[in-house]
Amino acid sequence: MKDAEKSEVIAKAYRYRAYPTLEQEEVSLGQLELCRRIYNHSIQERKEHYKATGKGLSYQDQQDSLPEYKEEHPEYKAIHSQVLQDTLRRVDRAYVNFFEGRARYPRFKKYGAYRSVTYPQITQENIGRNSILLPKIGRVRIVKHRPLKGKPKTLTFMHSKSGEWFVAVTAEQKSRRCLGEPKLSFRSPAGADSGLTKYVYLSDGSSVDNPRFIAKHQKKIIKAQRKLSKKKRKVKKTALVNEAFKVVERPSNNWLKARQVLAKHWRDYVNAKEDWQWKLAGTLVEKYDFIGYEDLPIGNMLKNHNLARSIQDAAWGGFWSKVESKAVTAASTITQKVPAQYTTQECSKCHFRHKVALSERTFQCPSCGHIDDRDHNASDTVLQKALKAYYEKIGMDMPESTPVEIEPLPPNASMMGASSIGESGNKFSMRGRNPEFASADGDGETTHREAHTL
Numbered sequence: 001m002k003d004a005e006k007s008e009v010i011a012k013a014y015r016y017r018a019y020p021t022l023e024q025e026e027v028s029l030g031q032l033e034l035c036r037r038i039y040n041h042s043i044q045e046r047k048e049h050y051k052a053t054g055k056g057l058s059y060q061d062q063q064d065s066l067p068e069y070k071e072e073h074p075e076y077k078a079i080h081s082q083v084l085q086d087t088l089r090r091v092d093r094a095y096v097n098f099f100e101g102r103a104r105y106p107r108f109k110k111y112g113a114y115r116s117v118t119y120p121q122i123t124q125e126n127i128g129r130n131s132i133l134l135p136k137i138g139r140v141r142i143v144k145h146r147p148l149k150g151k152p153k154t155l156t157f158m159h160s161k162s163g164e165w166f167v168a169v170t171a172e173q174k175s176r177r178c179l180g181e182p183k184l185s186f187r188s189p190a191g192a193d194s195g196l197t198k199y200v201y202l203s204d205g206s207s208v209d210n211p212r213f214i215a216k217h218q219k220k221i222i223k224a225q226r227k228l229s230k231k232k233r234k235v236k237k238t239a240l241v242n243e244a245f246k247v248v249e250r251p252s253n254n255w256l257k258a259r260q261v262l263a264k265h266w267r268d269y270v271n272a273k274e275d276w277q278w279k280l281a282g283t284l285v286e287k288y289d290f291i292g293y294e295d296l297p298i299g300n301m302l303k304n305h306n307l308a309r310s311i312q313d314a315a316w317g318g319f320w321s322k323v324e325s326k327a328v329t330a331a332s333t334i335t336q337k338v339p340a341q342y343t344t345q346e347c348s349k350c351h352f353r354h355k356v357a358l359s360e361r362t363f364q365c366p367s368c369g370h371i372d373d374r375d376h377n378a379s380d381t382v383l384q385k386a387l388k389a390y391y392e393k394i395g396m397d398m399p400e401s402t403p404v405e406i407e408p409l410p411p412n413a414s415m416m417g418a419s420s421i422g423e424s425g426n427k428f429s430m431r432g433r434n435p436e437f438a439s440a441d442g443d444g445e446t447t448h449r450e451a452h453t454l
């Protein structure tokens with residue numbers, strides 16, 4: 001096969017709202033509870049085995065003992081075997097994450113905390129026009145708000161905290177981007193600088209204000225949080241445990257309802273933000289054929305407690321992965337990530353670095369005398385670093401005459417359409433409203449810079 005014919009296979013995820021019948025819902029909730037028990041059981045088993053022998057159990061060990069377990073607990077025959085295997089795989093991943101230092105020691109899941117089942121191998125036959133076939137549950141109605149493209153691979157059926165059901169399908173499709181012929185020149189390249197005041201500032205001078213969605217949703221969220229904390233959490237109920245009735249502690253209905261309300265407000269907030277991010281990602285990918293952006297060390301930045309809420313709200317990581325996903329499918333745009341260090345301190349003309357005061361909005365290079373707007377200089381620096389990294393990656397020298405000669409900054413340029421979605425700065429100031437959400441505004445940009453460049 002010729003190089004030019006090779007194309008990337010990419011996995012895309014589709015999420016649809018599902019509407020199981022009451023009966024299907026009951027069956028599914030029963031399966032989730034059984035999965036939760038076997039999840040906890042396999043953690044217990046690993047603990048005990050380690051205590052007794054000093055050795056760990058592997059996924060394979062546990063999978064091998066599944067048939068025996070099913071003989072002892074015939075209720076598990078009602079669950080698709082792949083779903084059970086996936087449950088054991090989740091335990092295994094939790095252990096691997098623990099041993100590799102990414103997570104704490106796996107914990108038992110509380111009643112109601114196991115919320116999804118995954119079918120690791122499905123085919124086109126499982127996908128109907130407006131329904132989805134879930135083995136051992138049945139054909140469940142879904143609303144397919146966008147068509148599913150590609151070859152379906154895995155399917156997850158989940159119950160949200162706010163009580164809705166969803167299916168998530170991953171499908172593999174071929175990207176139109178050909179691996180054999182890397183792009184060598186760009187018509188409209190841009191570097192992006194992210195901040196709390198300007199969500200993105202692009203090196204062509206356009207920018208998008210930070211919409212600060214949390215500010216618009218926090219009132220409802222705080223109210224629902226207060227209501228939830230006032231409800232009595234647990235009540236004594238009679239339940240069937242190991243074929244005998246016993247009095248057990250279960251979450252109270254009032255508490256569950258209040259939690260559902262809270263989850264709905266969080267969901268509204270997340271949906272609004274996600275929609276906005278997807279739209280902006282689409283706009284950027286349409287406008288630019290090369291986008292360089294900073295890899296912000298979000299983990300470090302969150303140590304600044306004053307800004308943590310705003311930084312989480314901005315969620316640049318999630319935003320840039322949406323841009324990458326749009327870019328890969330559109331195949332017309334290249335994205336390149338660069339480390340975020342020094343981008344505000346480096347001169348975009350001569351690359352001399354000097355400490356820039358946080359309050360300084362104008363960049364003045366002591367070496368070559370270059371004068372620029374602070375954000376513009378930073379986005380310019382990001383663009384150059386990104387292009388350099390890109391050409392290195394494809395094993396080419398950076399072209400002498402790149403089309404990257406940056407035009408002088410147009411006055412008050414703004415991203416078309418996108419900026420009207422956002423609202424500017426202080427109107428939604430969070431300061432003083434509630435200490436829980438207290439956050440720097442206005443000067444947020446500079447403080448955020450402090451968090452990751454100094």
Ligand SMILES: [Zn+2]
Binds near residue numbers: 349
């Ligand atoms: Zn300079």
